[in-house]
Amino acid sequence: MATEYETLPSFVTHLVSVVETCIERGMQPPFIVCLVSTNGSILAVRFNVPDEPDILAEHPQDGMFRLPINGMVVDQTGEAVRVVIDKEGTTFH
Numbered sequence: 001m002a003t004e005y006e007t008l009p010s011f012v013t014h015l016v017s018v019v020e021t022c023i024e025r026g027m028q029p030p031f032i033v034c035l036v037s038t039n040g041s042i043l044a045v046r047f048n049v050p051d052e053p054d055i056l057a058e059h060p061q062d063g064m065f066r067l068p069i070n071g072m073v074v075d076q077t078g079e080a081v082r083v084v085i086d087k088e089g090t091t092f093h
Contacts, residue, residue: 011065015033015045017090019031021090023049027073027081028075028077029048030047030048030049031047031049031075031076032044032045032056032073032074033073035065035069035070035071035085039061039066040061041062041065041066043055043065069084070082
C-alpha cells in the first residue's frame with residue numbers, strides 16, 4: 001500500500017540528492033526535474049546550480065505526495081535519467 005511522504009524536509013533532501021547524483025554522473029545544469037506521485041501530485045522544478053530552484057509547475061493532490069514517486073531529470077544537453085523515490089530511498093534507472 002502506498003504511504004504519504006512524511007515530511008517536506010525529507011522530500012527536499014531527496015530532491016537535493018537527486019541533483020547531486022546527476023552532477024556526479026556528469027550531467028550538466030540547469031536540470032529540469034519532473035516528479036509524479038501515484039495519487040496525481042506533480043512537481044516540476046528547474047535547478048540552475050548554485051541558484052535557488054524555480055518551481056515551474058506544482059499540484060499537490062490532497063496536500064501530499066504518495067510513494068512511490070516517479071521522476072525524470074533532463075539536463076541542458078538533453079541527457080535524461082529516470083528516478084524512483086520510495087520508502088527504500090532513491091533509485092536511478
